Amino acid sequence: MNARVLDFAIKYGFLILLAIMVIYFSLAAPGFSSPRSAVFVLQSVAITGILALGVTATLVVDGFDLSIGAVATSALMLSAYSMVILEHSAVVAVILCLAMGAIVGLINGLLIVKFRVPDLLATLGMMFLLIGLQRIPTQGNSIATGMALGNGDVAEGAFSPAFLWLGRHRFDLFIERLVPMPVIIFLIVAIMIWLFLGYTRHGRLMYAIGSNERAAGLVGAPVNRYKVVAYMISGVTAAIGGILLAARLGRGDIASGNNLLLDSVAAALIGFAVLGAARPNAFGTAIGALFVGILLQGMTMMNAPYYTQDFVKGAVLVAALVFTFYLSSRRSGPGH
Amino acid sequence: MLRRHFIAFTAAAVTALSAGTASADMPAPFDNPEEVSIALVRYLSTGDFFQAYLSGVESQAAALGVDLRVFDSRQDAALQADMVDQAIALNVDGIIIQHGLTESMKEAAQRAVDAGIKVVAFDVNVENEAIPQIEQSDYLLGRMALDQALADNGNAFTAGYVYVPGIAPLDRRDVAWKEVQAENPDITEAAVFGTLDNPIANSVANQARAVLQANPTINVVFAPYDEFAKGVKIAVDEAGLTDDIDIYSADISTADISAMREPGSAWVTTVATNPAVVGEVSVRALALMLAGDNPGASVVVPPTLITQDFLNEQDIKNMDDLGAKMPQFQHADVAMADWMPLPAR
Numbered sequence: 223m224n225a226r227v228l229d230f231a232i233k234y235g236f237l238i239l240l241a242i243m244v245i246y247f248s249l250a251a252p253g254f255s256s257p258r259s260a261v262f263v264l265q266s267v268a269i270t271g272i273l274a275l276g277v278t279a280t281l282v283v284d285g286f287d288l289s290i291g292a293v294a295t296s297a298l299m300l301s302a303y304s305m306v307i308l309e310h311s312a313v314v315a316v317i318l319c320l321a322m323g324a325i326v327g328l329i330n331g332l333l334i335v336k337f338r339v340p341d342l343l344a345t346l347g348m349m350f351l352l353i354g355l356q357r358i359p360t361q362g363n364s365i366a367t368g369m370a371l372g373n374g375d376v377a378e379g380a381f382s383p384a385f386l387w388l389g390r391h392r393f394d395l396f397i398e399r400l401v402p403m404p405v406i407i408f409l410i411v412a413i414m415i416w417l418f419l420g421y422t423r424h425g426r427l428m429y430a431i432g433s434n435e436r437a438a439g440l441v442g443a444p445v446n447r448y449k450v451v452a453y454m455i456s457g458v459t460a461a462i463g464g465i466l467l468a469a470r471l472g473r474g475d476i477a478s479g480n481n482l483l484l485d486s487v488a489a490a491l492i493g494f495a496v497l498g499a500a501r502p503n504a505f506g507t508a509i510g511a512l513f514v515g516i517l518l519q520g521m522t523m524m525n526a527p528y529y530t531q532d533f534v535k536g537a538v539l540v541a542a543l544v545f546t547f548y549l550s551s552r553r554s555g556p557g558h
Numbered sequence: 559m560l561r562r563h564f565i566a567f568t569a570a571a572v573t574a575l576s577a578g579t580a581s582a583d584m585p586a587p588f589d590n591p592e593e594v595s596i597a598l599v600r601y602l603s604t605g606d607f608f609q610a611y612l613s614g615v616e617s618q619a620a621a622l623g624v625d626l627r628v629f630d631s632r633q634d635a636a637l638q639a640d641m642v643d644q645a646i647a648l649n650v651d652g653i654i655i656q657h658g659l660t661e662s663m664k665e666a667a668q669r670a671v672d673a674g675i676k677v678v679a680f681d682v683n684v685e686n687e688a689i690p691q692i693e694q695s696d697y698l699l700g701r702m703a704l705d706q707a708l709a710d711n712g713n714a715f716t717a718g719y720v721y722v723p724g725i726a727p728l729d730r731r732d733v734a735w736k737e738v739q740a741e742n743p744d745i746t747e748a749a750v751f752g753t754l755d756n757p758i759a760n761s762v763a764n765q766a767r768a769v770l771q772a773n774p775t776i777n778v779v780f781a782p783y784d785e786f787a788k789g790v791k792i793a794v795d796e797a798g799l800t801d802d803i804d805i806y807s808a809d810i811s812t813a814d815i816s817a818m819r820e821p822g823s824a825w826v827t828t829v830a831t832n833p834a835v836v837g838e839v840s841v842r843a844l845a846l847m848l849a850g851d852n853p854g855a856s857v858v859v860p861p862t863l864i865t866q867d868f869l870n871e872q873d874i875k876n877m878d879d880l881g882a883k884m885p886q887f888q889h890a891d892v893a894m895a896d897w898m899p900l901p902a903r
Contacts, residue, residue, distance in 0.1 A: 265767070370876060481757075518768075528722065
């Protein structure tokens with residue numbers, strides 16, 4: 223009996239907590255329980271959620287990518303630079319950003335598998351490198367139409383409407399102009415990563431590499447190649463996040479992206495606890511991001527100051543980690 | 559008229575600088591400006607404001623013909639104090655302390671004064687009578703924006719307020735908000751929110767979306783920092799409330815100008831001092847001290863009210879246009895002397 227209760231708690235505890243939270247905020251915060259409000263939550267988690275899915279891919283191969291926040295803000299600056307200063311089209315800007323993300327992921331991966339640099343250190347180095355690099359072309363200035371260039375000219379380019387559409391367009395769904403494009407992209411990325419990790423041979427091999435690299439190598443899995451691929455997935459998803467950020471802001475804002483990194487790592491770790499998975503998984507990550515988003519939206523609606531929000535975010539993360547590492551280990555018994 | 563003279567003079571000075579003969583009219587020690595060196599010791603450096611401030615310091619230093627060294631502590635308070643000691647060791651003639659913490663800078667500043675170095679401080683109180691304070695009046699920034707809000711909306715409106723306590727300039731702007739609230743009891747403060755999670759505009763936009771949903775009666779948002787205003791504007795646009803809400807803010811940049819000028823933009827007013835001008839004033843105040851004058855204990859750079867209508871009427875696209883159409887934004891007539899060369903425009 224006791225074991226069954228524990229099992230149930232591990233499996234559904236987090237989802238039940240989520241439901242309780244939604245009910246509480248619906249009663250306590252006016253305007254919380256409306257379709258628009260639900261969409262706001264989705265929109266506010268879309269970007270960190272996409273980044274978190276990338277983190278998940280690296281966590282699966284027992285790696286870690288600290289550079290995703292910097293990749294996202296680099297993509298933000300690169301897209302602005304490409305459209306505003308070089309006057310490229312939206313398509314070129316998007317391709318450049320995705321390529322940048324893939325290349326950064328490739329370099330991260332090669333540093334880790336070829337040069338044997340520990341993953342945290344390699345991606346930490348990459349993070350600093352990118353934070354600096356993204357500021358070099360504009361001498362540390364943000365990019366906007368009409369900015370003065372060094373040679374006395376003025377930047378004539380602008381964010382193209384097609385690019386802004388990626389961040390701002392909203393599709394009709396029962397209500398006019400309801401679902402924003404970033405939410406759709408978030409859902410698509412989530413489903414793709416979920417299917418890839420959970421239901422393809424490649425994904426399963428990646429989990430195998432994550433749980434025992436030597437064993438996976440001995441049975442013939444190309445361990446290094448999969449690790450590099452994981453970092454490339456992470457780089458590309460971070461670049462997608464950066465593109466959406468740029469499309470929402472409509473300018474190239476310099477930012478370190480550290481908060482994006484921390485929030486997305488938190489979402490991925492909270493995801494461990496969802497459905498008692500006790501391992502990185504795309505579904506959990508998406509729920510984890512949503513959990514944090516709902517919490518922050520509800521608290522903001524109730525006028526809670528920002529520091530209580532950080533506090534609660536931390537508390538949720540600690541609770542999730544307890545779920546994952548303590549309860550799950552008890553369930554599977556000692557020796558796991 | 560006088561200014562034009564200076565501009566002509568400066569232009570001549572800049573061309574003649576390499577020959578080192580620019581300084582005929584300037585008092586000692588600027589009769590040999592290439593032998594004068596000043597140091598800028600920075601605490602904050604990332605972002606448009608600080609970039610523009612640096613460019614102002616550089617251009618005024620170049621106009622004077624002095625040697626400028628820039629020390630950047632990147633928000634490391636202890637390192638900033640060490641950098642003052644480095645500057646002392648390098649035998650500079652003057653030091654500008656740009657931001658920092660009173661606790662860590664007070665003693666370092668005193669050591670510089672003891673070493674016979676002239677020191678000015680921008681936006682940090684080092685509690686030293688020998689050190690003039692350069693300030694952009696944050697209180698006035700807030701007050702002027704709110705006066706415009708009162709003029710536009712009457713003295714009874716429902717406000718959202720974006721504020722993060724503990725940040726010195728925001729705290730000083732907050733004084734103006736408290737004061738206006740006390741004077742106008744019919745102003746309802748429906749919500750206070752704000753965060754400095756970066757990218758700030760994106761995080762504030764997420765919060766503002768929730769706040770506007772929860773408080774549909776808000777018709778004025780006071781966001782006394784341009785990143786806040788940008789975030790609120792994104793939320794207002796996304797919620798389709800552009801006609802119902804007016805945003806009043808402080809600070810300005812080229813990107814802000816384009817955001818304010820978007821068709822139907824809710825961001826109607828901002829109040830700003832030109833950070834480049836503040837940089838120039840910092841150098842001029844230091845130059846006055848080096849020449850034996852006294853710029854006064856506090857040198858305040860007055861802010862300018864900038865409305866959306868003005869930007870549209872004058873077709874202003876960037877900071878250069880703004881300076882050209884609004885002379886008081888381009889140059890502040892403080893810390894001036896007859897002999898002082900101004901940067902070429």
